[in-house]
Amino acid sequence: MTTIQLATYGVYLVGAVTFILALKFLASPKTARTGNLLGAGGMILVVAWTIATTEGLLDNWWVLVVGGLIGTVIGVIGARRVPMTAMPQMVAIFNGAGGGAAAVVALSEFLTATSGPVIGSDLLPAIPMIATLLGAVIGSVSLTGSVIAFGKLQGFVASRPVTFPGSRIVAAVLLATLLLLAVALAFFTNDVTLFLVFVALALVAGVLIVMPIGGADMPVVISLLNSYTGIAVAATGFVLGNYALLIAGTLVGASGAILTQLMCRAMNRSLLNVLFGAFGTGGGVAVAGAAGEQNVRTINAEDAAVLMAYGKSVIIVPGYGMAVAQAQTPVRELMDLLIARGVDVQFAIHPVAGRMPGHMNVLLAEANVPYERLKEMDEINDDFANADVALVIGANDVTNPSARTDTTSPIYGMPILNVDKAHNVIVLKRSMASGFAGIDNPLYGEPQTAMLFGDAKATVQALVAGVKAA
């Protein structure tokens, strides 16, 4: 082993440690940012070292300059410009890029191996070939799957589950063909055209896997695809004999899998149910008929403001509606005014509120709400019974009491916020339309509930004015 090779292992080890610390430091908001910067530093070190020591780059240096420039410009502009509400789809698209890169690396490595002089047997050795195929197929699925997930959240692909007659059969045939091609390529032939067909089918598979999943479940899908990209990167790392790729890929593959599991548990659903689930296909339609039959009480902003201003404790329940209306800043103002009057204000954050776990925390933190006031579900659920007002802003399914009692409800069993236990419930909503899961919310018909219709931002601003005047 040369000195340079030895040093490379050292650099990769340092890189691996920073990657682990980057994730570990996320355990607390105080250290999280430092961790991320540390990870970025480790990454720069690893990449710079690779460029400096890889032989043969002198002829192709322009590829790195041009590719690096284009990639950096796209990455920085995307990351800086994206509004916080669109964060989930941004992560999806970055993830898709990583998956695509892994697939491209696998393909290129295959081409190099097949174009070179063949030693001994005619076939490439099976084990690295299987890893190459894994990197290609999982990376490709992650690429197109992420693009569809992005489209569903951004609104240019229908966010409802999209299926067509026989779609299950098509998917099954596709899967079988992929498996067959993989076996053929690993053990019987190293035909380049066959490999390209394999990659093309994997790209189609990514689309077919994500299309039938509803927009509400996209966070879980993005997390899963993130894990996939990790596995694809680990596979290419194995093929290249590169420990940096192997470690980082495995780390993300494992952590992404756990995160996906945690997210499913928060919704009380299995991953299988999310991927092939009943949502939207059967369940949603069955209950939709009951919509609009509820008698609801409405309230105006002034009365709602008085109720909160003279209460002792207010719990705010934010949802995606708040994010869409960009109401975070007025909500913070409302909080400040209430606190100044001696009202105890807390925020109840459901694990799946918004479009991603923690999405609400990010948005509220952006509006300078101290994170100590943001309470997780288990922490705050007992406090609702003592709350004078529960103010629900654009949240729906996570407050739906039928998740507790109605066994026929598609969200039955999902842990919910005990909003209905509060003395008064004020629900800010645009209209009586149902939530993302497409089901009715009996909370709105309860006697302690009053509806305050309108755009969330304008309504919260009216509440702010009301509290000032009260």
Add this chain to the structure above:
Amino acid sequence: MTEALDPQALVDALFILVLTAFVGYEVVSKVPTMLHTPLMSGANAVHGVVVVGAIIVTATADSPLQLALGLVGVILGTVNVVGGFVVTDRMLEMFRSRPGKDEKAEGGKGPGA
């Protein structure tokens, strides 16, 4: 591809794979729900290391097709790694707002307004 042929290298890789998977599990289990979005984004940035793979295959490219693949790989990998870290930093920046201080400053002018 021959790098992965040596039995010793295979065993090493297997050990790394299994142990790293446990590390990933342990580390993520301790992250609170409110940081799950930055976590997903941060993990996403970490697998951006794939750009190293793209650099390596670019070095061995000997046909225009492989050069093109290398270029695409470098672009995609760079988007992943740069975008990933920048967007995560942007998210985490927001969690740094000094609690108590903000609250008092805003609260102080509240009743007078």
